[in-house]
Amino acid sequence: MxxxxxxxxxxxxxxxxxxxxxxxEKASLSPTLAEIASNSTPGKAYSPIVLAGSVRLIELVMLLGAGVLVHELHVAPNWGRSLDYYLVMPAMALAAVAVMQSLGLYSTASFRAPIRDGMKAAAAWTLVFIFALVVLFFFKLDDSFSRVWLLGWYALGLALLAGERLALSVIVRVLTRQGKLERRTVIVGGGELADPVLRELAAQESGDLRILGLFDDRADARSPDVVAGYPKLGAVADLVDFARHTRIDLIIFTLPITAEERILEMLRKLWVLPIDIRLAAHTNKLRFRPRSYSYIGNVPVIDIFDKPIADxxxxxxxxxxxxxxxxxxxxxxxxxxxxxxxxxxxxxxxxxxxxxxxxxxxxxxxxxxxxxxxxxxxxxxxxxxxxxxxxxxxxxxxxxxxxxxxxxxxxxxxxxxxxxxxxxxxxxxxxxxxxxxxxxxxxxxxxxxxxxxxxxxxxxxxxxxxxxxxxxxxxxxxxxxxxxxxxxxxxxxxxxxxxxxxxxxxxxxxxx
Known part of the structure; x- marks a missing residue:
């Protein structure tokens, strides 16, 4: 040292x-890239995975806290504290989070829809309570728990979920406008192979992907200046300099998997960047098992490089x-x-x-x-x-x-x-x-x-x-x-x- x-x-x-x-360094960029880098100041990105995990934890603590609060206000003063309550409360809170996870309520797109997915969250909370009541009835435990506590916990938890989801939607929309929840994406490769990928990515409802443009080493008719409405910004060597001046989160190759030498040549330039790199698999005639792919929306991709130390x-x-x-x-x-x-x-x-x-x-x-x-x-x-x-x-x-x-x-x-x-x-x-x-x-x-x-x-x-x-x-x-x-x-x-x-x-x- x-x-x-x-x-x-x-x-x-x-x-x-x-x-x-x-x-x-700025002068080494083309005028177009320099302008994009100068006008684009998204700052540090927030990981959707960390955001979703944080929301899970918040909702778990919130629902558990609601049960404890009602218990301390109503049950403890009248009948004292019982271990049964402290076993049931975390179990039901965990079950509610698990049901909401199974319903897909922990995605950025879900956080932006407080009415539609808020109703689903309310349904999940209700389902957990109905299941709990059925279990208590069949095991003849209904006399062991206060009905006022159950009703109070259900109502308070429902209100907290509604308020939290509304507040979360506002926060997520603000962060999205600031570019902190976007996956800033560039496409490597142009022409007819890039066209369907770009159209499919642009049609996604989540709105998390922001495509900046394309980079391609070809300078002939096979690589036009505009593909599916997105501009060609330069060659792959330009992309390395560009990524030093503005945040890029994802690179998607739209080259066929058979173009091994071309892909490897580009990867030798790009692997030094702290960016996720994926190969779009939509044109592959050789089909792998579904587990071999990950998905960006509906687009199957093969993971090439992952950003180290992420999420x-x-x-x-x-x-x-x-x-x-x-x-x-x-x-x-x-x-x-x-x-x-x-x-x-x-x-x-x-x-x-x-x-x-x-x-x-x-x-x-x-x-x-x-x-x-x-x-x-x-x-x-x-x-x-x-x-x-x-x-x-x-x-x-x-x-x-x-x-x-x-x-x-x-x-x-x-x-x-x-x-x-x-x-x-x-x-x-x-x-x-x-x-x-x-x-x-x-x-x-x-x-x-x-x-x-x-x-x-x-x-x-x-x-x-x-x-x-x-x-x-x-x-x-x-x-x-x-x-x-x-x-x-x-x-x-x-x-x-x-x-x-x-x-x-x-x-x-x-x-x-």
């Missing part, structure tokens, strides 16, 4: 470098980062205070500095560190890596770099900014080099490591690939470890990496 040089906290040349880089995994990892990161920040506060004093006494200048690095999906992020170099020798662009006995490094700087204590301020990035994770591929400087070549020139598919949020420590660091990357082999091995982490992520792997990091810091051969 060796550090690179950087600018001070007041800004400096790296701010100009960032502006120049962003301007040049509930994102929620779990973010909570883990914020909670554990805050605990680490509190525990490290005395050490950080001592380091800050040492840095200030060792050489004049600011205690902290920030450096521009690559973050998720190649976005530029500022990473905080303790200053370890003399102010007049700072390398704002990290053009030259730090080497053994580097004269630019201060006395305190050598120690905190060797032990990676200079990285501790990155906990601020984790806890407050959220642009770093505790565990992930280490963020590299924008123009970091290995053997006089920038990293992306040395490693094929280098930017695939940016499909997830970068981290303070990672799989590469605990496997010995930290510090100086002065040879192509070192950066190649680091990227291989990063890709292994991305493909095998779990919260237990994060815990293991954090636990092993202190031991890895004892082996500091490449950290200067």
């Amino acid at each position: 060796g550090a690179f040089a950087a600018g001070d906290m007041k800004g400096g040349p790296h701010d100009k470098d960032r502006a120049d880089k962003e301007t040049s 509930w995994d994102v929620v779990v990892k973010n909570i883990f980062d914020r909670v554990v990161g805050a605990m680490c920040l509190i525990l490290a506060a005395p050490i950080m205070a001592l380091i800050a004093i040492a840095v200030k006494l060792d050489s004049p200048g600011p205690i902290l500095f920030r450096q521009l690095r690559h973050g998720f999906n190649n976005e530029n992020i500022e990473v905080y560190k303790f200053r370890s170099m003399y102010v007049d020798k700072l390398d704002h662009s990290a053009a030259k890596q730090v080497t053994r006995n580097d004269p630019r490094v201060t006395r305190v700087g050598r120690f905190i770099r060797k032990t990676s204590l200079d990285e501790l301020p990155q906990l601020f990035n984790v806890v407050f900014k959220g642009n770093l994770s505790l565990v992930g591929p280490r963020p590299h400087a924008i123009i970091a080099r290995a053997a006089e070549h920038v990293y992306e020139e040395v490693v094929d598919g280098y930017f695939a490591r940016h499909r997830v949020k970068p981290g303070i420590t990672g799989w590469a660091q605990i496997n010995g690939w930290r510090g100086e990357t002065d040879t192509p082999e070192k950066i190649q091995k680091r990227v291989e470890c990063d890709l292994y982490y991305i493909e095998n992520w779990s919260i237990l792997l994060d815990v293991y990496i954090l636990a092993m990091t202190p031991f890895a810091l004892l082996k500091a051969e490449n950290a200067y």
